[in-house]
Amino acid sequence: MKYTVKSLQETKDVAEKFSSKLKQGDIVLLNGDLGAGKTTFTQFVFSFLGVKQVVNSPTFAILKSYQGKFVLHHFDTYRISVEEAIEAGFDEVLEDKDSVIFIEWSENIKPLINRPTIIINISRIDDTTRVIDITE
Numbered sequence: 001m002k003y004t005v006k007s008l009q010e011t012k013d014v015a016e017k018f019s020s021k022l023k024q025g026d027i028v029l030l031n032g033d034l035g036a037g038k039t040t041f042t043q044f045v046f047s048f049l050g051v052k053q054v055v056n057s058p059t060f061a062i063l064k065s066y067q068g069k070f071v072l073h074h075f076d077t078y079r080i081s082v083e084e085a086i087e088a089g090f091d092e093v094l095e096d097k098d099s100v101i102f103i104e105w106s107e108n109i110k111p112l113i114n115r116p117t118i119i120i121n122i123s124r125i126d127d128t129t130r131v132i133d134i135t136e
């Protein structure tokens with residue numbers, strides 16, 4: 001499904017629709033340039049799934065985990081190696097089929113992902129306009 005959104009609110013609306021279909025065991029890969037809105041989209045989805053905490057970019061931590069309707073893991077694997085991802089607990093998280101995993105910049109760790117994924121490509125058109133392309 002491809003959406004052209006013209007504001008944060010419209011991104012939030014897409015995130016709401018998307019979050020209602022997410023199931024335990026799902027892995028979501030978020031692609032797009034820096035500033036496209038990968039973290040913003042994740043924040044909206046996690047919030048709709050009941051996470052009360054502030055969801056920050058996990059760039060430095062690599063992994064942050066939250067409790068909502070299910071356990072939600074948020075990875076940012078920008079410029080990290082497969083070894084570093086494993087050290088951060090990626091393998092264990094992958095085994096936890098009761099949780100949902102969101103991954104920003106998944107390119108480097110593709111070899112570790114052993115089941116189908118939902119892919120979200122976000123493109124920045126201008127300050128507030130984004131194309132959000134979701135492939136399930």
Ligand SMILES: Nc1ncnc2c1ncn2[C@@H]1O[C@H](COP(=O)(O)OP(=O)(O)O)[C@@H](O)[C@H]1O
Pocket residue numbers: 005006007008009011032033034035036037038039040041057104127128129130
């Ligand atoms: N329609 C929109 N959807 C998502 N983000 C938007 C939109 N309009 C403006 N923005 C802004 O773009 C920035 C996206 O940043 P972020 O989510 O951190 O990107 P990424 O994680 O892809 O690097 C935020 O400052 C956000 O407020």
Ligand SMILES: [Mg+2]
Pocket residue numbers: 038039040057076104
């Ligand atoms: Mg980000």
